[in-house]
Amino acid sequence: MPRVADFDPRLIDHQPPPFFKRGPAPVALLSFYVALSIALLVVDVRFRTLEVLRQGLSMFTHPVQHLAHFPAQFLDNAGSYFATLTRLQDENAELKRARFENVATLLRSQQVEVENQRLRKLLGVKERQQVSGQVAQILYSARDPYARRVVIDKGQQDKVVAGQPVIDDAGIVGQVTRVFPFVAEVTLITDKEQAVPVQVVRTGLRSVVFGLGSGQLELRFVPANADIQNGDVLVTSGLDGIFPPGFPVAKVVHIESDTAYSFARIFCVPLAGVEHFSEVMVLDPRPPVVLPEELASEATGKDGKASARSGQAKKKRLKRD
Amino acid sequence: MQTSYSSSRILLPVRPWFIGFTLLVALVLNFLPTSVWPAVPDWLALVIVFWSVREPRLVGMGLAFVFGLAMDVADASVLGQHALAYVLVAYGGASLSRRILWFPLGQQALQVFPLLLLVQLVQLGVWAMVGADFPGMAYLLGPFFAALLWPLLTFVLLLPQHQPVDRDANRPL
Numbered sequence: 001m002p003r004v005a006d007f008d009p010r011l012i013d014h015q016p017p018p019f020f021k022r023g024p025a026p027v028a029l030l031s032f033y034v035a036l037s038i039a040l041l042v043v044d045v046r047f048r049t050l051e052v053l054r055q056g057l058s059m060f061t062h063p064v065q066h067l068a069h070f071p072a073q074f075l076d077n078a079g080s081y082f083a084t085l086t087r088l089q090d091e092n093a094e095l096k097r098a099r100f101e102n103v104a105t106l107l108r109s110q111q112v113e114v115e116n117q118r119l120r121k122l123l124g125v126k127e128r129q130q131v132s133g134q135v136a137q138i139l140y141s142a143r144d145p146y147a148r149r150v151v152i153d154k155g156q157q158d159k160v161v162a163g164q165p166v167i168d169d170a171g172i173v174g175q176v177t178r179v180f181p182f183v184a185e186v187t188l189i190t191d192k193e194q195a196v197p198v199q200v201v202r203t204g205l206r207s208v209v210f211g212l213g214s215g216q217l218e219l220r221f222v223p224a225n226a227d228i229q230n231g232d233v234l235v236t237s238g239l240d241g242i243f244p245p246g247f248p249v250a251k252v253v254h255i256e257s258d259t260a261y262s263f264a265r266i267f268c269v270p271l272a273g274v275e276h277f278s279e280v281m282v283l284d285p286r287p288p289v290v291l292p293e294e295l296a297s298e299a300t301g302k303d304g305k306a307s308a309r310s311g312q313a314k315k316k317r318l319k320r321d
Numbered sequence: 322m323q324t325s326y327s328s329s330r331i332l333l334p335v336r337p338w339f340i341g342f343t344l345l346v347a348l349v350l351n352f353l354p355t356s357v358w359p360a361v362p363d364w365l366a367l368v369i370v371f372w373s374v375r376e377p378r379l380v381g382m383g384l385a386f387v388f389g390l391a392m393d394v395a396d397a398s399v400l401g402q403h404a405l406a407y408v409l410v411a412y413g414g415a416s417l418s419r420r421i422l423w424f425p426l427g428q429q430a431l432q433v434f435p436l437l438l439l440v441q442l443v444q445l446g447v448w449a450m451v452g453a454d455f456p457g458m459a460y461l462l463g464p465f466f467a468a469l470l471w472p473l474l475t476f477v478l479l480l481p482q483h484q485p486v487d488r489d490a491n492r493p494l
Contacts, residue, residue: 022378026412033382033408037389040401045451050400057394064345065395068352140354142397149397178397185397192453213454 051178058180065151069140131244133167133283134158139183148191148213148274150174154282155182163242165283171248171272172196172236173280184282188274189249190215198249199237203227206237209250209268215275217250219266224257228266241286248272332482335376339481343368344380344388352395359459362467365392366440369407370433371474373414374421385411398444399451406443410436430471437464 023029044050136152154160156179164176166186174194178185187194192213199206205226209217222228232252238245250268257264290296350356350364365388372380389404396403413436414421421432441461448456 026382026415029382030408030412033386034405037386037401037405037408040404041399041447041450044400054394054400057390061391061395064349065352068349069354072354141357151397 054178055180058183062180062183065140131283133164133281134160135279136160136166136184136282137279138186142185148188148194148211148215149177150186150188151183152176152186152280152282153183155180155184157182160184160282161285164285165243165247166280167247167283168272168278168280171250171270172243173270173272173274175242176282186280189270189272190217190274196243196249197237197240198234199245200228201233201235202229203232206239209234212267215269216253217268217270219252219268220263222264222266224259224262224264226264228252228255228264230255233271234268241288244283244286332479333484333486335379335482337379340372340376340380343478344372344384348388348391351392359457360462360466362463362470363437363440364467366407366410366437367467367470367474368478369411370414370436371471371478373411374418374433375478377415377418380411381415382408382411399447402444402447405447406440409443410440413439426472426475429475430468433471434464434468437467440464 024032040050134154136154136158139151139153142149142151152166160176160179162176162179166173166176172189174186174188174191176184177187188211189196189209190211190213192211194211196209197206198209198219205222205228207219207222209219212218219228219234230252234249234251236243236245236247236249248271250270252266252268254267255264256266344365347364347368355361369380369385369388373385385407386404389402389407390400392398392403392407393400417432417436421429424432438461441464445455445460
């Protein structure tokens with residue numbers, strides 16, 4: 001029997017003797033997993049090359065998410081199932097009336113569209129692109145408290161690609177930013193990272209509207225003395241080549257002009273039911289605008305230089321921010 | 322199985338499938354639409370802490386990492402955000418497990434609270450790195466309510482281990 005003086009102080013440490021196999025030491029495992037997580041974080045933020053991994057994992061998580069949202073949907077449906085007959089009849093009558101009211105405008109607008117096409121042809125201006133798309137349903141919103149994103153039930157299977165604009169019956173809702181096999185993620189126009197090039201209907205003034213992340217939008221880079229009033233409607237200008245021109249985006253609700261700044265702060269609210277759950281329409285991507293031949297050859301000739309210059313400009317801009 | 326403050330009786334060994342089942346249930350609870358309400362606890366973090374305190378050799382950082390990735394994909398957040406938080410908290414739970422289990426349930430909850438707070442703080446850190454604002458103090462209320470739920474959670478998750486060894490036909494549970 002060993003005396004106390006012989007006792008090896010290292011044995012007090014609770015590490016097991018090597019003949020009990022327990023895998024790597026906890027600290028080694030911890031550093032491995034932390035390093036892996038941080039590597040994933042950095043790669044995802046900087047390079048955005050992990051979409052395949054995300055899609056693979058989504059094959060497991062999306063069915064579970066669907067399952068989790070089933071009770072809420074069931075309650076919703078049960079509520080509408082027990083809606084009274086009279087309310088449905090009222091609604092039906094209302095819809096019929098609205099249809100008849102719209103028929104006149106619709107017929108006229110069809111005629112105007114044709115006329116517009118003919119006039120544009122006469123003037124030699126390029127014809128406006130036809131817009132078409134597919135209807136999708138919003139499944140649920142992302143859980144992230146910062147993100148203004150929703151998930152819709154159309155994905156790669158329905159040939160949805162990232163970048164497609166999403167609208168509802170009142171205007172622009174957002175843009176598809178991530179596509180999974182069966183669902184797709186839509187960033188709403190109220191998201192902090194989302195910008196939409198717009199035009200003021202009343203004056204034709206062009207600008208860009210940014211999401212604020214709080215359900216509102218802000219019209220930036222408009223001079224303090226610009227002609228903008230409360231209630232002005234903003235429509236897409238179509239200059240970005242992504243959103244088709246002429247779709248309502250937002251309405252100006254509040255203008256702060258401070259002489260200390262050269263730009264006015266203009267707050268807007270979205271016109272579309274951005275924060276509601278309903279059906280939306282995913283518009284087909286706009287075909288790229290074809291440059292006239294002389295411009296195209298010029299662009300390819302100076303391509304290398306031009307891209308380098310734009311890169312520098314971007315860096316400068318980032319530094320300034 | 323660990324000795325604990327109230328271990329006058331010996332618990333049955335835990336069944337691994339039950340651990341997996343509870344983790345899946347926690348994941349579904351996190352996916353519920355209620356999770357956007359303020360002060361709703363992060364169920365998955367709570368269950369991961371529970372099992373890493375109770376069974377540090379069965380539930381480790383590997384499982385925490387995998388479930389964290391699942392949360393990241395479902396949340397559309399930056400990949401690795403939840404994974405990092407859950408791995409850290411699984412390590413914390415496992416290394417504090419002997420100390421935590423020595424205390425009665427109320428004091429256990431007090432010791433678990435900082436771990437759950439760590440989950441939220443790590444995610445705040447990641448958001449700060451990406452460049453987002455602070456979402457408000459309501460975000461930090463979740464761990465508080467989660468810690469309040471600790472005694473109840475312990476009772477529910479240990480129920481299968483409280484069953485008697487020999488079956489009695491007259492006993493309901």
